[in-house]
Amino acid sequence: MLRVTDLTKTFGGLKALGGVSLHIPEKRVLGLLGMNGSGKTTLLNCINGLYEPSSGDIQLQGTSLLGLPTHKIAARGVGRTFQVPKLFPRMTLLENLAAPFTTGDASDAEVYERSAEWLNRVELYRLRHNYAEELSGGQQKLVELARMMVAQPKLVLLDEPFAGVNPSLALLIIRLIEAMPERDGCSVLLVSHDLTSVYQLSHNIVVLHEGRVLAEGGAAEIRSNPDVIEAYLGA
Amino acid sequence: MASSLGGVAAPAEGRSGDARVGRIRISLWIVVALGVVLPLLAAPALTENLSFSFYLMLWIILCTSFNLVAGFTGYMPFGYVAFYGVGAYATGVLHKTYGLPMPGALVCAALAGAAVSLLLAPTLRLKGVYFGIVSLALAVIFRLVVSMLPEDITGGSMGLILARANDPQTTYYVTVAVLAACLAAAGWLAFSRTGVALRAVRDDADAAAIVGIDVTRTRLKAWVLAATFPAVVGGLEAWYTNAIDPEASFNILVTAKVIVYSMAGGLGTLLGPVLGAGALYGIDHLIWQKFPVLNLMFLGIIIMVMILVFPRGLVGSFAQRFPLLRRYIP
Amino acid sequence: MTADLLLQGLINGLILGLIYSLIGLSLNIIFGVLRVVNFAHGEFIILGAYAAYFLQRLLGLSPFLAMPVIFVMFALIGWALYFVLVKRLARSDDPETASLLVMFGLSITLGALMLFFFEADARSLDYMLEPPFLMFGNIVIPTTRLVALAITLVITGITAWFLYRTFPGKALRAVIMNRSAVATVGIDVEKLSAMTFGIGLGFAGVTGVLLAMIFPAFSPFAGADYTLIGFIIIVLGGLGHPIGALVGGLLFGVTEQVTVVLADNSVALLVGFALMIAVIFFRPSGLFGRQQLR
Ligand SMILES: Nc1ncnc2c1ncn2[C@@H]1O[C@H](COP(=O)(O)OP(=O)(O)OP(=O)(O)O)[C@@H](O)[C@H]1O
Ligand SMILES: [Mg+2]
Numbered sequence: 001m002l003r004v005t006d007l008t009k010t011f012g013g014l015k016a017l018g019g020v021s022l023h024i025p026e027k028r029v030l031g032l033l034g035m036n037g038s039g040k041t042t043l044l045n046c047i048n049g050l051y052e053p054s055s056g057d058i059q060l061q062g063t064s065l066l067g068l069p070t071h072k073i074a075a076r077g078v079g080r081t082f083q084v085p086k087l088f089p090r091m092t093l094l095e096n097l098a099a100p101f102t103t104g105d106a107s108d109a110e111v112y113e114r115s116a117e118w119l120n121r122v123e124l125y126r127l128r129h130n131y132a133e134e135l136s137g138g139q140q141k142l143v144e145l146a147r148m149m150v151a152q153p154k155l156v157l158l159d160e161p162f163a164g165v166n167p168s169l170a171l172l173i174i175r176l177i178e179a180m181p182e183r184d185g186c187s188v189l190l191v192s193h194d195l196t197s198v199y200q201l202s203h204n205i206v207v208l209h210e211g212r213v214l215a216e217g218g219a220a221e222i223r224s225n226p227d228v229i230e231a232y233l234g235a
Numbered sequence: 236m237a238s239s240l241g242g243v244a245a246p247a248e249g250r251s252g253d254a255r256v257g258r259i260r261i262s263l264w265i266v267v268a269l270g271v272v273l274p275l276l277a278a279p280a281l282t283e284n285l286s287f288s289f290y291l292m293l294w295i296i297l298c299t300s301f302n303l304v305a306g307f308t309g310y311m312p313f314g315y316v317a318f319y320g321v322g323a324y325a326t327g328v329l330h331k332t333y334g335l336p337m338p339g340a341l342v343c344a345a346l347a348g349a350a351v352s353l354l355l356a357p358t359l360r361l362k363g364v365y366f367g368i369v370s371l372a373l374a375v376i377f378r379l380v381v382s383m384l385p386e387d388i389t390g391g392s393m394g395l396i397l398a399r400a401n402d403p404q405t406t407y408y409v410t411v412a413v414l415a416a417c418l419a420a421a422g423w424l425a426f427s428r429t430g431v432a433l434r435a436v437r438d439d440a441d442a443a444a445i446v447g448i449d450v451t452r453t454r455l456k457a458w459v460l461a462a463t464f465p466a467v468v469g470g471l472e473a474w475y476t477n478a479i480d481p482e483a484s485f486n487i488l489v490t491a492k493v494i495v496y497s498m499a500g501g502l503g504t505l506l507g508p509v510l511g512a513g514a515l516y517g518i519d520h521l522i523w524q525k526f527p528v529l530n531l532m533f534l535g536i537i538i539m540v541m542i543l544v545f546p547r548g549l550v551g552s553f554a555q556r557f558p559l560l561r562r563y564i565p
Numbered sequence: 566m567t568a569d570l571l572l573q574g575l576i577n578g579l580i581l582g583l584i585y586s587l588i589g590l591s592l593n594i595i596f597g598v599l600r601v602v603n604f605a606h607g608e609f610i611i612l613g614a615y616a617a618y619f620l621q622r623l624l625g626l627s628p629f630l631a632m633p634v635i636f637v638m639f640a641l642i643g644w645a646l647y648f649v650l651v652k653r654l655a656r657s658d659d660p661e662t663a664s665l666l667v668m669f670g671l672s673i674t675l676g677a678l679m680l681f682f683f684e685a686d687a688r689s690l691d692y693m694l695e696p697p698f699l700m701f702g703n704i705v706i707p708t709t710r711l712v713a714l715a716i717t718l719v720i721t722g723i724t725a726w727f728l729y730r731t732f733p734g735k736a737l738r739a740v741i742m743n744r745s746a747v748a749t750v751g752i753d754v755e756k757l758s759a760m761t762f763g764i765g766l767g768f769a770g771v772t773g774v775l776l777a778m779i780f781p782a783f784s785p786f787a788g789a790d791y792t793l794i795g796f797i798i799i800v801l802g803g804l805g806h807p808i809g810a811l812v813g814g815l816l817f818g819v820t821e822q823v824t825v826v827l828a829d830n831s832v833a834l835l836v837g838f839a840l841m842i843a844v845i846f847f848r849p850s851g852l853f854g855r856q857q858l859r
Contacts, residue, residue, distance in 0.1 A: 102447075532678055539670035
């Protein structure tokens, strides 16, 4: 589904990504671990075109995404959530979820059905007429997730979906992510500091360290990899 | 498909209720638009003094189209008057210097407004205060350039007198038509998917791009539409008063009033600018007649009070106060 | 002959540019610390000129002595205005744009008040320097400009010393660089902000006196022009950047004066604007700015 090859990104003198390669097969979850500042968000920003990579290639289903503007990348089926949710604060939840349909040709009824379905799945349907700015931080994460999923993406990039979310909401989010590959048919790139959830959800895990891939493998491998233990998990 | 995924479909009564909300909102706007246009259409039959209603219409058009960029896109064009001035000059020069009949001149004014907005489109890359400052500077540039053009074309710093064109009745009815078109266009934009896209871009451009909205194109649509109407208005005013000059046509006070009126009503809603223009132009008109200088001072004070105390305007404050009614406000 | 004229324009440009840069400096200190674009700056400059005029008329104070008085007066006004207007801005949806609007309102109000009280006629300060002109070869420089230049240099020096050598000055620069961090370090941002607005307006007042000395006539209408010049300068140098204002001012001054030699006054303003717009598109953060466009 997604293949990133030797991607680098520099900001002035700072090398945020120093040659990252990774691959996400169809309907698979790839966990992305790494310390603060290791380049995880930067990688996501490069994939969906918010940043222009300095070198390397990003391919979605065999075609390169390089040089495409963000909205075209979105149109190819790449969805995204942010570390700090980026909703449309002065629009209602229904309008927030309708925003992805402003370009397509879905009928109004269809848009409503799909939005309502997703608001139900994140258990916020009753707040559908509220402005997004009136929600709590955790609820905003859920709406952002719903806004991403309502467009039926092929690949989703989740930036710390559990950050600042209480345990019961986190459980809901875990269940939603769990369902993504099979039920919603999409591949997932999951960035999180919550090791337990990443181990539980991912088919494969990549650990970034200072902009490079430090380790890659299944949960068991990563858990026992001495480099990872030293660099990331601490003593 | 969607509803077959057990237990997650919208409850039926929620669905039909929400569809009704949308219909009510659109109907309300139609009622408001008719409520504005019809009395103004009837005004010439009822009163001799058309000037007040004429200018009322001008301000409603200006504020409504200003709202398309300031309220729906989130830019604050301090040089908004540039479009008005360009329209006035396009009309005046084409009519007087080149003898084009008035209707043709007005159409050209609209085109000129659109052309200028395309010319200035790169400024949309700028954000926040940069955009505001540059926009202001551009309006001043336009005034300087216009007053430096050859005198036999634009009349230089003295401007032009279009005595031949004098026909206030006709001007008035054309203005009513333009007003109706403007209210319809704004309604179309607000209720269409472009309207949702616009507000999304206003609230968070990155997030809008992430969900597939072409930010640049969406902004451009609103920008061009928002520039075309003031250009026509500039032309109409030139036709009505039969005079143009650089100072009046590019007067920053036009921008100031447009900002004040529409903010007072509430940017970001369709209703706000109409209400604001109606109420404040009325007050302005009364004060203006009695105390011209103090009028300016009040204008300034109202801007400050509005922004510090009711930043969301009449309609916005109402919506905050009655959140349940908010969804019905066009 | 033209070479002489150009040299004359260049020198005039440098002198005026340095004085203009005072406008940019105070605007930038205010914007840097408070994120407020002071749309009313020009009106405060003109008010400074009027203050000098009335201090001279009523108390017989010479413009030179009036400057410190006006600085203190305007600083106090600024301090008070901070609490009345600026502080509340933080609560709005988009504080920067809201600041632009509020200050726009203030500028209209002040302009109208001046028009009301002082009427539209141009006034001028009443003073003479001997000799009125100094000649350097073919270059003629009015003595007042040299004096104003000297005063500007002193003020700039004091400001630099204040910003880089004193504690409140350093705190002020720290706020410009990172507002949220400073609050946690225990600097009273509120007090600092009020002080900044005070200093900014104090500067505006003094700049008004200086400008009234070199351009003899002033009227309530000139405020908007000075605001625009200030905007050009800070955009040239970079929003919120004190040193940038200096360079921006010089650049604008020289451009303006050299264009005056080659063409005329209104063209000069045009060229200034063109310069600003070019800078905005090619170096959006200004010649010296490092910050992003938000
Ligand atoms: N727009 C930018 N300009 C300059 N430097 C940047 C920018 N974005 C990221 N960086 C730098 O790139 C490096 C990687 O940042 P990134 O946000 O990708 O880290 P991260 O892995 O997401 O960290 P965290 O876990 O804290 O979210 C950091 O050193 C950061 O300072
Ligand atoms: Mg991150």
